Amino acid sequence: xxxxxxxxxxxxxxxxxxxxxxxxxxxxxxxxxxxxxxxxxxxxxxxxxxxxxxxxxxxxxxxxxxxxxxxxxxxxxxxxxxxxxxxxxxxxxxxxxxxxxxxxxxxxxxxxxxxxxxxxxxxxxxxxxxxxxxxxxxxxxxxxxxxxxxxxxxxxxxxxxxxxxxxxxxxxxxxxxxxxxxxxxxxxxxxxxxxxxxxxxxxxxxxxxxxxxxxxxxxxxxxxxxxxxxxxxxxxxxxxxxxx
Amino acid sequence: xxxxxxxxxxxxxxxxxxxxxxxxxxxxxxxxxxxxxxxxxxxxxxxxxxxxxxxxxxxxxxxxxxxxxxxxxxxxxxxxxxxxxxxxxxxxxxxxxxxxxxxxxxxxxxx
Numbered sequence: 289x290x291x292x293x294x295x296x297x298x299x300x301x302x303x304x305x306x307x308x309x310x311x312x313x314x315x316x317x318x319x320x321x322x323x324x325x326x327x328x329x330x331x332x333x334x335x336x337x338x339x340x341x342x343x344x345x346x347x348x349x350x351x352x353x354x355x356x357x358x359x360x361x362x363x364x365x366x367x368x369x370x371x372x373x374x375x376x377x378x379x380x381x382x383x384x385x386x387x388x389x390x391x392x393x394x395x396x397x398x399x400x401x402x403x404x405x406x407x408x409x410x411x412x413x414x415x416x417x418x419x420x421x422x423x424x425x426x427x428x429x430x431x432x433x434x435x436x437x438x439x440x441x442x443x444x445x446x447x448x449x450x451x452x453x454x455x456x457x458x459x460x461x462x463x464x465x466x467x468x469x470x471x472x473x474x475x476x477x478x479x480x481x482x483x484x485x486x487x488x489x490x491x492x493x494x495x496x497x498x499x500x501x502x503x504x505x506x507x508x509x510x511x512x513x514x515x516x517x518x519x520x521x522x523x524x525x526x527x528x529x530x531x532x
Numbered sequence: 533x534x535x536x537x538x539x540x541x542x543x544x545x546x547x548x549x550x551x552x553x554x555x556x557x558x559x560x561x562x563x564x565x566x567x568x569x570x571x572x573x574x575x576x577x578x579x580x581x582x583x584x585x586x587x588x589x590x591x592x593x594x595x596x597x598x599x600x601x602x603x604x605x606x607x608x609x610x611x612x613x614x615x616x617x618x619x620x621x622x623x624x625x626x627x628x629x630x631x632x633x634x635x636x637x638x639x640x641x642x643x
Contacts, residue, residue, distance in 0.1 A: 368627025372620065382621075385614040397608045400545070402552050409604040416600040430581045438570050443561045453559065 540586040547579035 366375065373382050391397075393406045409415030433441075554572040557565050599609045 367631060368624055369631045372624050373617070378617065381613070382617050385610060386617055390610050390614050391608055392611070394603060394606045394608055397610060401548065406606040408606055415604040417604055420597075420600070430577050430584065432574050432577055433570070438573070441569060441573060442566065443558065443569070445561055445563055447560045448558065 536586070536589045540583070540590065543579065543582045543586060547576070547583065550575045550579055 366372075373379060395401070395406050398405060409417070550572055554569070554576065557569050557572065561569075596612070599612050602609050602612050
């Protein structure tokens with residue numbers, strides 16, 4: 289096949305390469321001397337590509353066993369067919385982060401850090417992004433404050449004005465696990481709906497049921513009747529402690 | 533490697549605690565608190581010096597910028613690690629599916 293290909297190009301070799309001026313192209317770079325087996329292929333390339341293209345294609349053409357047939361890429365042992373998590377020994381990390389539920393808030397990651405850290409940093413200008421965009425002046429050495437410098441830190445006695453009191457604000461620690469998601473301190477209690485199927489809401493329904501309220505009232509009345517402090521009981525019911 | 537992080541973490545915790553105590557002193561300042569205030573200020577400077585020393589040990593550590601975005605939003609940075617692992621596994625499964633499909637097609641063509 290390659291012999292036919294070379295002979296096809298070899299027939300035109302006697303005619304000589306067409307003059308670039310006759311085809312309307314400018315003169316290109318002179319070609320360097322080529323080995324004999326490549327002359328026929330390179331010399332008879334389409335002239336519209338120009339001599340520069342022929343020079344560039346020469347290294348690629350030399351590597352090709354056949355025109356346009358390139359060597360296959362070297363096979364890679366590691367492909368998407370293998371489980372890359374196990375390959376890079378990330379099973380422990382995967383189970384740790386994806387097996388358990390990771391809490392959303394930053395305060396769960398840093399529980400000992402004081403202050404309101406769950407708020408976005410852009411609100412109070414404490415974002416890390418601003419630190420990257422406007423890095424602080426570095427390079428100066430840290431030296432302890434002398435007596436003269438410490439005179440600048442003589443403060444007035446008394447409490448801070450309220451507008452500057454930020455240090456003692458802590459996020460409310462929610463200890464109770466049973467919390468109503470819809471209940472907020474600012475919003476009023478939500479009204480009951482028949483579509484609610486949450487067991488917590490069912491418990492709340494039980495408490496708000498008017499029948500239940502009546503029963504509770506009755507129970508309270510009964511308790512009060514049996515208690516010694518109740519005025520109505522002193523003469524009506526027999527008391528084991530009383531002497532006859 | 534972990535020791536460098538532990539060392540830095542310890543210094544940072546001490547520094548933050550010192551700042552917190554400084555804030556308590558300042559919130560209701562008394563004349564007798566001046567000496568304590570001066571001491572805390574110098575502790576703050578020595579804390580910064582210690583953190584500066586830790587920086588030299590950790591100059592090769594690279595942190596993705598996306599982690600900073602999580603922290604700025606008040607979110608747990610471990611969520612970033614979790615999402616990276618989930619995305620990697622998802623992509624791995626997609627590529628495996630493509631490879632399996634192509635393999636089956638190639639086998640069918642051969643037969």
